[in-house]
Amino acid sequence: MTEWEQRLAGAGCRITAPRRAVIAVLMNADAPLLPQEILEQAQTVHRKLGLVTVYRTLNLLSELSLVRRVHREDGCHGYLPASAGHRHALICRNCHRAVEFTGHNDLHALIERVEARTGYRVDDHLLQLLGLCPHCQEREG
Amino acid sequence: MTEWEQRLAGAGCRITAPRRAVIAVLMNADAPLLPQEILEQAQTVHRKLGLVTVYRTLNLLSELSLVRRVHREDGCHGYLPASAGHRHALICRNCHRAVEFTGHNDLHALIERVEARTGYRVDDHLLQLLGLCPHCQEREG
DNA sequence: CTCTTAATGAAAAGGTTTTTCAGTAAAGAT
DNA sequence: ATCTTTACTGAAAAACCTTTTCATTAAGAG
Ligand SMILES: [Mn+2]
Ligand SMILES: [Mn+2]
Ligand SMILES: [Zn+2]
Ligand SMILES: [Zn+2]
Numbered sequence: 188m189t190e191w192e193q194r195l196a197g198a199g200c201r202i203t204a205p206r207r208a209v210i211a212v213l214m215n216a217d218a219p220l221l222p223q224e225i226l227e228q229a230q231t232v233h234r235k236l237g238l239v240t241v242y243r244t245l246n247l248l249s250e251l252s253l254v255r256r257v258h259r260e261d262g263c264h265g266y267l268p269a270s271a272g273h274r275h276a277l278i279c280r281n282c283h284r285a286v287e288f289t290g291h292n293d294l295h296a297l298i299e300r301v302e303a304r305t306g307y308r309v310d311d312h313l314l315q316l317l318g319l320c321p322h323c324q325e326r327e328g
Numbered sequence: 329m330t331e332w333e334q335r336l337a338g339a340g341c342r343i344t345a346p347r348r349a350v351i352a353v354l355m356n357a358d359a360p361l362l363p364q365e366i367l368e369q370a371q372t373v374h375r376k377l378g379l380v381t382v383y384r385t386l387n388l389l390s391e392l393s394l395v396r397r398v399h400r401e402d403g404c405h406g407y408l409p410a411s412a413g414h415r416h417a418l419i420c421r422n423c424h425r426a427v428e429f430t431g432h433n434d435l436h437a438l439i440e441r442v443e444a445r446t447g448y449r450v451d452d453h454l455l456q457l458l459g460l461c462p463h464c465q466e467r468e469g
Numbered sequence: 470c471t472c473t474t475a476a477t478g479a480a481a482a483g484g485t486t487t488t489t490c491a492g493t494a495a496a497g498a499t
Numbered sequence: 500a501t502c503t504t505t506a507c508t509g510a511a512a513a514a515c516c517t518t519t520t521c522a523t524t525a526a527g528a529g
Contacts, residue, residue: 201475201526222516237478242517258399258454262486263516277448288442297434298457305427306462307418313399315454316439321447342495342506363485378509383486403517404485 189214194251208233209244218283219257219265219276257285257315279320281327290314330355335392349374350385359424360398360406360417398426398456420461422468431455 191210192202200206208229213220220228222241230236245266248254255269257276267276267285274287298309319327332351333343341347349370354361361369363382371377386407389395396410398417408417408426415428439450460468 199475203476203526205477235478239479239518240477243476262403262405264403277442277446277450279448280452286446286448288446290438290442293434293438293441297431300434301418301429301431301457302459305418305429306465307420307427307457307459308465309418309457309459311421311458313454313456313458316442316448316450317452317454318443318448318450324449340506344495344507346508376509379485380487380510381508384507 191248191253194253195247198251200247204233205229205236205240206244206247208236209241210248213248213254213266214268216266216268218285219259219267219278221263221265225266255287258313275314275316277316277318279323280317281319281323284320284322286320288316332389332394335394336388339392341388345374346370346377346381347385347388349377350382351389354389354395354407355409357407357409359426360400360408360419362404362406366407396428399454416455416457418457418459420464421458422460422464425461425463427461429457 188196188202189210191214192207195206196202209225211232212225212228222238222245225245226236226238226241229241245254245256248266249256252269252271254266255274255276257265257267257278259265270287273289273291275290276285277288278285294312294314298312301307302309329337329343330351332355333348336347337343350366352373353366353369363379363386366386367377367379367382370382386395386397389407390397393410393412395407396415396417398406398408398419400406411428414430414432416431417426418429419426435453435455439453442448443450
């Protein structure tokens with residue numbers, strides 16, 4: 188039983204074959220995957236898997252903070268395995284490989300300045316970085 | 329002729345009644361508007377306006393950096409009038425009133441640290457803050 | 470093994486955004 | 500003011516993405 192499956196079980200959820208197939212695909216993903224892409228890859232393991240179950244499993248894994256949802260310019264949402272704690276995603280705009288980073292200090296300072304200037308109280312944020320990974324820099328430069 | 333209309337004309341675009349209606353709504357917006365909301369408000373000025381033209385005008389205004397697109401948790405995109413330069417949006421999660429802020433210094437420092445740690449070259453980012461505006465803090469606290 | 474009910478998949482619905490295309494009107498030329 | 504060109508428009512349809520519904524299945528406790 189993987190760590191993710193233990194977390195599911197701990198939350199009172201059943202460990203089913205469809206969920207295992209989705210988890211197997213997501214756990215090793217190094218780029219954000221769309222629900223449709225997850226379906227196609229996971230169906231090689233569990234042929235009967237349906238797209239609805241992919242969406243339901245993604246919602247479940249998101250609630251457990253096992254995956255992170257990233258916003259794409261085209262309006263779709265991709266999903267990545269998430270380390271524990273509050274992290275953000277940096278995504279290669281060429282090969283889409285993603286890494287996580289913590290922006291805690293700089294972001295906290297920024298948020299305090301903005302709060303002081305605007306009078307707003309900030310309690311959440313959305314931060315994603317986009318660029319070229321080392322590999323794609325070589326191929327392009 | 330408004331400033332926005334001058335920018336459109338300068339880009340070689342025609343100033344039409346549908347576009348004027350969309351612009352009139354967006355120019356004075358203080359919260360992100362959905363295309364459907366823009367349609368409804370703009371139709372009080374130009375009855376025949378269609379949703380397709382709202383989308384087309386939003387793309388046009390985005391390209392000219394006259395409006396900024398904000399990402400909503402529900403997956404839709406709202407649109408706000410945008411000041412010149414690179415700004416970000418801070419949105420009240422209660423009344424949705426939005427203000428802009430510049431995150432230049434803190435964000436630049438953060439990005440340099442992330443570049444050094446990951447080897448990625450960062451060339452774009454997505455940052456939005458969410459919280460309570462002063463008005464809604466009073467009503468809630 | 471039996472039982473309960475959470476979970477599943479197919480189909481349908483819901484919602485947003487884009488494409489198509491025939492008709493319209495903006496704006497430069499006459 | 501009228502003509503001409505063609506960018507622009509709106510209705511309809513298509514293309515997507517995501518959620519809801521509901522009859523069926525199977526996980527896992529007892
Ligand atoms: Mn988004
Ligand atoms: Mn953060
Ligand atoms: Zn790359
Ligand atoms: Zn507010």
